[in-house]
Amino acid sequence: MNNVVPLTRLMQGNEAIAEGALAAGARFFAGYPITPSTEIAEILAEKLPAVGGKFIQMEDEIASMAAIIGASLAGLKSITATSGPGFSLKQENLGFAAITEVPCVVVNVQRYGPSTGIPTASAQGDIMQARWGTHGDHPAIALSPASVQEAFSLTVQAFNLAERFRTPVILLADEVIGHMRERFVMPDASDINVIDRKKPPAGLTRYYPYKPDEDGVPPMANFCEGYRYHVTGLVHDESGGPTTKADQAERLIKRLNDKIMDHLDEITMTESLMTEDAEIIIVACGAVSRSARRAVKQARKEGIKAGLFRLISVWPFPDKEIKALSRQARSIIVPEMNLGQLIGEVERVVRSETKVSGINRVTGEMITPDEILNAIKSEI
Amino acid sequence: MNNMPSNAEKYLRMEKMPHIWCPGCGNGIVLSALVRAFHKLNYDQDQTVIVSGIGCSSRASGYLDFNTLHSTHGRALAFATGIKLARPEVNVFVLMGDGDASSIGGNHLIHAARRNIDLTVVIFNNSIYGMTGGQYSPLTPQDNRATTAPYGTFERPFDLVELVKAAGATYIARGTTYHSAMLTKLIITGASHKGFSVIEAVTACPVSYGRRNKMGGGYDMLMWQKEHGVPIEKSRYLKPEEMKGKFLIGELHKSEAPEYTEVYQQLIDRVRGPIKGE
Numbered sequence: 001m002n003n004v005v006p007l008t009r010l011m012q013g014n015e016a017i018a019e020g021a022l023a024a025g026a027r028f029f030a031g032y033p034i035t036p037s038t039e040i041a042e043i044l045a046e047k048l049p050a051v052g053g054k055f056i057q058m059e060d061e062i063a064s065m066a067a068i069i070g071a072s073l074a075g076l077k078s079i080t081a082t083s084g085p086g087f088s089l090k091q092e093n094l095g096f097a098a099i100t101e102v103p104c105v106v107v108n109v110q111r112y113g114p115s116t117g118i119p120t121a122s123a124q125g126d127i128m129q130a131r132w133g134t135h136g137d138h139p140a141i142a143l144s145p146a147s148v149q150e151a152f153s154l155t156v157q158a159f160n161l162a163e164r165f166r167t168p169v170i171l172l173a174d175e176v177i178g179h180m181r182e183r184f185v186m187p188d189a190s191d192i193n194v195i196d197r198k199k200p201p202a203g204l205t206r207y208y209p210y211k212p213d214e215d216g217v218p219p220m221a222n223f224c225e226g227y228r229y230h231v232t233g234l235v236h237d238e239s240g241g242p243t244t245k246a247d248q249a250e251r252l253i254k255r256l257n258d259k260i261m262d263h264l265d266e267i268t269m270t271e272s273l274m275t276e277d278a279e280i281i282i283v284a285c286g287a288v289s290r291s292a293r294r295a296v297k298q299a300r301k302e303g304i305k306a307g308l309f310r311l312i313s314v315w316p317f318p319d320k321e322i323k324a325l326s327r328q329a330r331s332i333i334v335p336e337m338n339l340g341q342l343i344g345e346v347e348r349v350v351r352s353e354t355k356v357s358g359i360n361r362v363t364g365e366m367i368t369p370d371e372i373l374n375a376i377k378s379e380i
Numbered sequence: 381m382n383n384m385p386s387n388a389e390k391y392l393r394m395e396k397m398p399h400i401w402c403p404g405c406g407n408g409i410v411l412s413a414l415v416r417a418f419h420k421l422n423y424d425q426d427q428t429v430i431v432s433g434i435g436c437s438s439r440a441s442g443y444l445d446f447n448t449l450h451s452t453h454g455r456a457l458a459f460a461t462g463i464k465l466a467r468p469e470v471n472v473f474v475l476m477g478d479g480d481a482s483s484i485g486g487n488h489l490i491h492a493a494r495r496n497i498d499l500t501v502v503i504f505n506n507s508i509y510g511m512t513g514g515q516y517s518p519l520t521p522q523d524n525r526a527t528t529a530p531y532g533t534f535e536r537p538f539d540l541v542e543l544v545k546a547a548g549a550t551y552i553a554r555g556t557t558y559h560s561a562m563l564t565k566l567i568i569t570g571a572s573h574k575g576f577s578v579i580e581a582v583t584a585c586p587v588s589y590g591r592r593n594k595m596g597g598g599y600d601m602l603m604w605q606k607e608h609g610v611p612i613e614k615s616r617y618l619k620p621e622e623m624k625g626k627f628l629i630g631e632l633h634k635s636e637a638p639e640y641t642e643v644y645q646q647l648i649d650r651v652r653g654p655i656k657g658e
Binding site: 027028030049050052054056058059060062063064066067068069070071072073074075076078092093096223224225226228229230231232233234241242 | 393396425426427428429431441442445446447448449450451452455457458459460461462463465466467470487488490491644647648651652
């Protein structure tokens with residue numbers, strides 16, 4: 001088999017996600033066919049066996065999520081890919097991965113919803129589901145690529161964060177990014193930073209799978225590598241055994257959230273384009289930020305002080321950074337392919353100190369640069 | 381306990397005792413059959429995984445000193461499939477209840493059977509949802525009462541054995557908590573079989589099932605199992621009318637088929653081709 005990938009080539013976003021997974025060391029994929037993420041499964045079905053990895057098409061989305069958690073517990077970096085309806089079905093076991101602290105990556109190539117919606121049309125309607133889709137208080141990390149190149153690098157980063165913090169990480173892509181083809185440069189393997197889960201030292205008299213280190217993250221022993229322990233979705237103590245004690249329950253749930261929120265500096269990723277002196281700032285993520293970039297550049301050409309603040313990590317929401325922008329900007333515009341999800345978070349942080357307005361589109365089509373430019377002009 | 385290995389504690393997390401099961405519950409008997417089977421099989425505990433779903437019987441995983449995963453309702457087989465495919469060399473057991481395995485987990489059950497993946501599945505069949513207080517399951521016999529069938533259930537139950545046979549399971553057996561020595565043997569044989577093995581363990585829930593159906597307490601329900609479970613060898617001498625209302629126990633089906641993880645390894649070897657230098 002010829003597995004040589006040209007260094008620079010035209011590549012599809014979904015293909016870049018599959019390549020990113022392999023580069024991050026993923027050796028297990030379980031999934032179920034769904035538009036518009038299917039190419040990720042198709043590519044990994046071909047490529048995983050070639051690197052000794054495993055691919056399985058499960059009987060449904062729920063089973064796929066379960067299988068990647070099982071495989072990760074058994075020691076393989078694991079990934080699944082889906083879209084709206086499938087993402088809904090994965091929520092139960094996403095919560096299981098969160099409370100049992102099993103690293104894994106869930107790709108959601110967002111499509112128009114709710115329900116079957118328009119399977120081939122792009123949307124950003126799952127921003128809140130990525131944060132609050134599963135029941136109960138739980139941490140969430142979601143990364144949103146805006147280019148094919150970034151689809152690759154953020155997939156690697158999703159694995160790194162999953163392994164670093166023992167938590168599921170969501171790659172929140174969208175149909176435009178998943179299906180678009182553009183120039184892609186394969187980084188040299190030595191330039192790709194790959195993080196592996198922290199393991200307990202050998203020879204402990206007793207291993208506590210949920211006893212955290214100072215950073216809030218417990219070292220993780222893989223199944224069948226010498227430490228036997230219990231994993232349960234019930235609230236559990238440090239031994240892994242179930243408990244209903246109030247103090248132990250509170251300690252667990254707070255730690256699950258704190259281990260993420262105490263390390264925002266390692267997680268938060270944003271991009272600022274001409275925001276230094278900007279009076280009007282666009283806050284966007286994913287495919288929409290491409291239109292926003294064009295609009296901001298055009299506005300600058302016309303002498304308008306506009307800037308783009310792009311969320312690369314959507315969750316945890318970058319409160320601190322948005323707060324800082326609101327002190328400087330006169331107006332914040334939030335274009336998104338939904339009826340207003342990101343904007344709620346922006347408003348929460350900004351609180352009425354700065355004008356916040358949205359551009360919302362639910363036609364299944366992209367928001368165009370002109371629409372954003374017009375919105376910028378209306379703020380002058 | 382009859383024939384209990386003197387070192388039974390080796391396989392149990394004694395610090396997790398007492399268990400949560402009600403007086404008269406048969407789950408402890410199934411657990412002891414498992415412990416006897418583990419003793420006989422002599423598997424390395426470090427190299428053995430036990431996955432369970434949700435429900436009374438699925439709490440068994442927490443009491444067993446292995447790599448244990450108490451997963452989500454109905455999904456134990458999907459988790460176990462991930463584990464087994466990731467590490468084909470380890471022994472993977474799956475413990476589920478009747479509602480867990482055949483209702484919410486029914487899809488996973490037939491597909492795991494279809495794949496013939498090397499898992500040993502023990503389904504604790506107490507004919508009811510016990511943990512939630514006695515609702516009817518797909519294995520509750522017709523006309524029996526449950527909290528959600530106050531007039532008796534009119535739904536037709538599954539025959540678990542026929543279901544997994546049709547789906548492709550290559551080892552199928554049924555035991556009861558009365559015939560506990562047989563149950564132990566069936567678990568051992570099922571574990572030793574390469575492929576998808578299903579052992580249905582008929583067990584009693586006097587509190588949430590027996591009580592509502594005038595079956596008496598734990599002892600009476602054990603006697604019911606004795607009177608209604610007919611070893612397959614013995615059934616050959618019985619007339620159809622003598623089998624009415626009874627069920628077969630013993631090794632009910634055995635066949636050979638390629639095992640999933642072995643076939644996958646062959647695929648890897650084929651795709652990768654001969655390694656240079658060999």
